[in-house]
Amino acid sequence: MIRTLKRAAAAILAAAMIMTAAACGEEPVVGNLGEVALEENDMYAVISVRDYGDITAKLFHGAAPNAVDRFVEYADRGYYDGTTIHRVIDEYVIQGGSLNGDGSDGKVPDSLYIPVETSPVTFNFYGALCLAASKKGCYAQFYIVDNDKPQDIDAVIDKLSEQLGNEEISARLLEEDKKKYQEYLDKLKAIPEEVKEKYKRVGGLYDLDGTSTVFGQVIDGFDVLKAITSVEVVSGNKSDDKQDMPSKPLQSIIIDSIKIIKIEPEVPEESTTTKKTVKAKKSTDDEVNAETLPTAASEDTTVPADSAEGEDAGESDAAQASGEAVTAETENTEQAPANDETAVIPAYEEDSLPEDDDEIVIIEE
Numbered sequence: 619m620i621r622t623l624k625r626a627a628a629a630i631l632a633a634a635m636i637m638t639a640a641a642c643g644e645e646p647v648v649g650n651l652g653e654v655a656l657e658e659n660d661m662y663a664v665i666s667v668r669d670y671g672d673i674t675a676k677l678f679h680g681a682a683p684n685a686v687d688r689f690v691e692y693a694d695r696g697y698y699d700g701t702t703i704h705r706v707i708d709e710y711v712i713q714g715g716s717l718n719g720d721g722s723d724g725k726v727p728d729s730l731y732i733p734v735e736t737s738p739v740t741f742n743f744y745g746a747l748c749l750a751a752s753k754k755g756c757y758a759q760f761y762i763v764d765n766d767k768p769q770d771i772d773a774v775i776d777k778l779s780e781q782l783g784n785e786e787i788s789a790r791l792l793e794e795d796k797k798k799y800q801e802y803l804d805k806l807k808a809i810p811e812e813v814k815e816k817y818k819r820v821g822g823l824y825d826l827d828g829t830s831t832v833f834g835q836v837i838d839g840f841d842v843l844k845a846i847t848s849v850e851v852v853s854g855n856k857s858d859d860k861q862d863m864p865s866k867p868l869q870s871i872i873i874d875s876i877k878i879i880k881i882e883p884e885v886p887e888e889s890t891t892t893k894k895t896v897k898a899k900k901s902t903d904d905e906v907n908a909e910t911l912p913t914a915a916s917e918d919t920t921v922p923a924d925s926a927e928g929e930d931a932g933e934s935d936a937a938q939a940s941g942e943a944v945t946a947e948t949e950n951t952e953q954a955p956a957n958d959e960t961a962v963i964p965a966y967e968e969d970s971l972p973e974d975d976d977e978i979v980i981i982e983e
Contacts, residue, residue, distance in 0.1 A: 646680055647678075647680040647681050647737060647739055648678055648680055648681065648739065649678050649681045649737055649738075649739030649740035649741075649832070649835075650678070650739070650740055650741060650743055650745075650746060650832070650835040651738075651739045651740070651741065651812065651813065651816065652739075654676055654835045654837055655676075655837070656676055656837065656881060657881070658881055658882075658883045658884075659880070659881060659882075659883060660676060660677075660880070660881050661676075661677045661679065661686070661690070661878060661879065661880045661881075662674055662675060662676045662677060662834075662837070662878075662879055662881075663675050663677060663689070663690075663693065663747070663834065663876055663877070663878055663879075664876070664877045664879065665839075665873065665876050666873070666874045666875050666876070666877070667703065667842060667846065667871060667872070667873055667874065668871075668872040668873075668874045669872075670842050670845055670846060670871070671839060671841070671842040671845075672838075672839050672842065673762070673836055673838070673839035673842050673843060674836065674837055674838040674839050675745075675747045675762075675834040675835060675836045675837065676834055676835050676837050677689070677690070677747075677833060677834045677878075678737075678739075678740060678832070678833055678834060678835070681735070681737035681739055681740045681832075681833070682735040682737065682740065682831050682832065682833035683735075684732045684733070684735055685732065685735055685749045685756065685831040685833035686833050686834075688732060688749070688756070688758065689749070689758075689760065689833065689834075689876075690878045692715075692758050693876040693877070693878050694878060696875070697715075697758060698714075698715055698758075698873050698875070698876045699873065699874065699875050699876075700872065700873070700874075701714060701715055701716060701717065701719060701872075701873050702714060702716070702719045702867075702870055702871055702872055702873065703846060703867065703871040703873065704716050704719055704720055704721055704855065704866060704867070705721060705761075705855055705858070705865045705866070706846060706847055706849060706851055706865055706866075706867050706871075707764075707847075707851075707858070707863065707865050708764070708847045708848070709764065709765045709766075709767060709847075710763075710764065710765055710823065711761040711762060711763055711764055711765075711823070712761065712762050712764055712843065712846050712847060713750060713759060713760070713761040713762075714759065714760060714761075714871075714873055715758050715759040715760050715873075716759055717758070719870075720854070720855070720866075721759075721855050721856070721857070723757055723758065723759070726757055728754060730757060731752075731754040731755035731756060731757055732749075732755055732756050732757075733755050733756070734749075734751050734755065734756060734828075734829065734830060734831050735831045735833070736827075736828055736831070737832070740832035740833070741813055741816070741817075741822065741824070741827050741832060742763050742822050742823040742824060742826040742827055742830075742832060743763065743816060743817065743820050743821070743822040743835070744763055744764070744765060744766040744820045744821040744822050745762065745763060745820075745835055745836035745837075745840065745843070746762070746763045746822065746832045746834070746835055746836075747760060747761075747762055747832070747833060747834030747835060747836060748760060748761050748762075748763070748826075748830050748831055748832045748833065748834075749830060749831040749833060750830060751829060751830040751831065756830070756831055761830075762836060762843060763822055763823050763826075764843055764844075764846075764847045765821050765822060765823055766820065766821040767821045768817070768818050768819065768820075768821055769817040769818060769821055769822060769824055770818050771806055771809055771814045771817055771818070771824060772814060774806060775803065775806050775807060778799070778802075778803050778806070779803060782796070782799060782800065782803065809824065809827075846871060849867050849868065849869065849871065850867070850868040850869075851864045851865050851866055851867055851868065852864050852866055852867075852868050853866065854866030
């Protein structure tokens with residue numbers, strides 16, 4: 619009963635905030651915490667992938683205005699046309715938009731990086747569209763979460779709490795490890811109940827929340843997403859190679875275009891008569907949509923991973939918490955092996971973050 623009342627209060631508060639914003643002329647903050655559907659004045663992106671089909675995603679300008687503006691600007695000018703989906707990790711992400719096709723972007727001025735944007739209504743649920751972040755911020759690369767396996771965060775909390783309370787396990791951990799694990803446990807406990815419930819229902823990557831910008835949500839084309847994640851991959855993405863995790867598609871996956879479309883409101887049409895002076899009558903036509911952008915010509919380009927130039931952004935491990943036993947590493951206690959079945963804490967080693975000559979990927983805390 620108490621939980622129900624809390625949820626009802628939260629829903630009322632959220633509705634009141636949206637109504638207040640609308641009354642003040644401000645853009646309401648809409649994200650993917652609730653059900654996502656296209657409505658009047660919404661913008662959406664159609665990502666056309668050669669030989670695979672289209673992935674359609676609603677964009678959340680109110681929640682991540684800088685990211686949406688950047689994505690829309692680059693899509694409209696054809697920046698993404700002919701680039702590749704260069705990184706595919708099944709049950710994790712697909713990532714694209716790299717200028718060089720290998721996870722690097724060449725010499726990008728620091729001034730072009732934008733900060734990570736977070737919102738209480740956007741999360742890395744299955745199908746989330748996000749800007750990949752580096753140590754400098756976000757530029758143009760994007761990823762789509764492809765993990766649709768239910769995530770039981772409460773089960774992870776219970777198991778981790780039990781393990782940290784076990785004297786035998788705790789005695790084998792360094793103090794800095796205990797502190798890091800406890801901080802991670804506290805982070806999980808702070809996740810709102812409605813967020814936990816949606817992760818349990820639709821899947822996703824909750825460990826990435828707060829580390830990169832969620833600015834959209836796939837609403838159509840999940841079959842295309844699944845087809846891409848099933849391709850054969852090989853080594854070739856430097857940071858994933860360090861994890862012994864092949865992620866480069868064997869055959870190039872080309873983005874033909876990304877079109878941005880806005881759903882325009884219904885426009886009333888006035889009609890007048892020349893016989894008498896009367897007030898104009900109004901009639902409502904069908905919904906008018908924005909013209910789709912023309913598709914720019916693109917060429918297949920395959921760039922070897924070691925041919926990138928200039929400043930590239932850093933990347934962190936692609937490990938995700940799985941709710942299994944805590945390990946006590948003797949040589950490197952801060953980073954658990956990617957395939958260690960006993961690890962429950964996501965791998966992280968600050969000193970091992972790649973230098974600026976590595977490709978840009980998603981950064982986890």
